[in-house]
Amino acid sequence: MRRAVSVVGELLVTAGVLTLLFVVWQLHWTDLTSGRAQAATVSSLEQRWERTDPTPTAAPSQQPAEQPADPPVDPVAVPGVGQPFAILHVPRFAADYAVPVVEGTGTEELKDGIGHYTRTVMPGQVGNFAVAGHRVTYGKPFHQVAELRDGDAVVVQTATQWLTYRVRSHEIVRPQQVSVIAPVPDQPGAAPTQAWLTMTACHPMHSARQRYVVHALLESVRDRADGPPDSLAPPAG
Amino acid sequence: MYAWWWRVLPGPWWVRALLSALVAAGVVLLCFTVVFPAIADHLAINDGTVDGQ
Numbered sequence: 291m292r293r294a295v296s297v298v299g300e301l302l303v304t305a306g307v308l309t310l311l312f313v314v315w316q317l318h319w320t321d322l323t324s325g326r327a328q329a330a331t332v333s334s335l336e337q338r339w340e341r342t343d344p345t346p347t348a349a350p351s352q353q354p355a356e357q358p359a360d361p362p363v364d365p366v367a368v369p370g371v372g373q374p375f376a377i378l379h380v381p382r383f384a385a386d387y388a389v390p391v392v393e394g395t396g397t398e399e400l401k402d403g404i405g406h407y408t409r410t411v412m413p414g415q416v417g418n419f420a421v422a423g424h425r426v427t428y429g430k431p432f433h434q435v436a437e438l439r440d441g442d443a444v445v446v447q448t449a450t451q452w453l454t455y456r457v458r459s460h461e462i463v464r465p466q467q468v469s470v471i472a473p474v475p476d477q478p479g480a481a482p483t484q485a486w487l488t489m490t491a492c493h494p495m496h497s498a499r500q501r502y503v504v505h506a507l508l509e510s511v512r513d514r515a516d517g518p519p520d521s522l523a524p525p526a527g
Numbered sequence: 528m529y530a531w532w533w534r535v536l537p538g539p540w541w542v543r544a545l546l547s548a549l550v551a552a553g554v555v556l557l558c559f560t561v562v563f564p565a566i567a568d569h570l571a572i573n574d575g576t577v578d579g580q
Contacts, residue, residue, distance in 0.1 A: 300528040311555065315563045395576045397568050405576070422576040432575065468577050491575040498574040 316427055320401070324429035328403050331374050331390040339449045339514070360511040363414035363485070364450045369393045376413055378404055378421070378431075379445040381524045382438055389431040391446070395422045404431050407471055410488075413446045414453045414508060418486040420471035425491040425502070432491035435502050436460075443521035444487055444506045450514050454521040455487040455506035462493055463501050470503045484508065 369375045371394040380387050390403035391413075399405040404423040411417035423432035438444075438457050446453040463470055470490065473482040485508035493502035512519045536543040 297528045308558065311558060312563050312566065315559055316567055319559060320567075397571075400575070407576075424573050424575055427573045463577070465574070465577055470577055490577050492573055496572060498572055501575065501577055503577075 320428045321430060324401050324427075328390055328429045328431070329388075331403060332377055332388045335374055335377060335390060342449065361451070361513050363453065363511055364448065365415070366412040366448050368408075368412060371396070371408065372399055372402065374403060375406075375448070377447040379447060379522055380438070380442070381445075381522055382442045383434045385524050388447075389423070389429070391421060400424055401428045403429070404489075410471055411473070411485075413448055413487075414451070414485055414511065416485050417473040417482045418471055418475060418488050419446070420488040420490070422490045425493070425495055432489060432502075435489060435491045435504060436493075438504050439525075442525055443509075444489070444504075445519065445521055446487070447514075452512040452514065452519045452522075453508060454510045454512070454519055455485075456509045457504055457506045460502065460504045463503055465498065465501055467501070470501070470505075475505045 366375060372392055374390040374392045376391040378387075378389050378391055391406055392399050392403045393406050393408060395405035395407055400422065404421045406412075407420040407422065410420040413419045423435075424430050425432045425435060438460065440457050440459065442457045444455045444457060446455065461470065461476075469476050469478045471488050472478040472480070473486075474480040474484075475486055475488055487506045487508070489504045489506075491502045492498050493500040510519065510521070532547070533543060536546055538546075
């Protein structure tokens with residue numbers, strides 16, 4: 291009897307240690323490995339894009355200094371599920387914040403970066419470019435999502451362009467509320483006339499009870515050949 | 528359980544300690560690479576997607 295009790299006790303202690311180990315793995319180890327892999331994806335995307343020559347911009351005209359119009363958005367081809375196709379920059383999170391955006395929002399895709407909802411439009415298009423990211427674990431790209439303020443820049447770097455979106459609003463919703471990623475956010479069925487970006491993450495942190503959702507509107511487009519936009523500068527205050 | 532484990536291990540105390548450490552390391556490795564990833568996919572405490580289903 292005493293022996294049985296001691297074995298059960300040791301088993302319980304072992305189970306406790308393994309549970310703690312799981313927490314360490316989930317919160318720190320996945321962060322480390324996914325974070326490293328995502329950084330590698332960003333560098334390889336940048337290298338691939340640099341190798342392809344940017345389309346030469348038209349020779350500067352001699353017209354007086356007038357605010358030049360933004361170039362039209364280059365369409366981004368829909369990649370296969372799991373393929374990275376863009377880099378997300380959020381200066382509010384960190385000056386050097388850069389996370390790959392991959393096609394699809396499955397468990398595996400979200401380990402490799404920020405996931406693009408396949409049923410929403412590609413970056414810069416009229417409609418809603420909706421993405422999901424982990425707020426904890428697996429590189430936690432949206433860890434600071436609740437720190438975003440209205441007016442903050444969210445910059446999507448594609449193969450040929452920089453797309454600057456500005457945060458317009460945020461909301462906390464139930465996980466089933468898919469209307470947040472509708473072509474016009476929260477107005478399912480409405481025909482879109484503007485280019486939106488929507489970010490979803492879990493809420494509260496470490497819980498899947500709700501979703502933290504941020505909506506941003508496309509503000510400006512810049513060709514890669516013209517260099518990074520000013521919107522990448524860290525926000526004041 | 529652990530007393531039994533210590534008794535069945537051969538050799539002097541430092542060989543037993545070394546073997547125990549190796550087995551423990553193997554268990555941790557197995558957990559990190561196979562067991563924990565499989566469990567995590569079913570827990571989804573960190574799901575950040577919206578889904579109509």
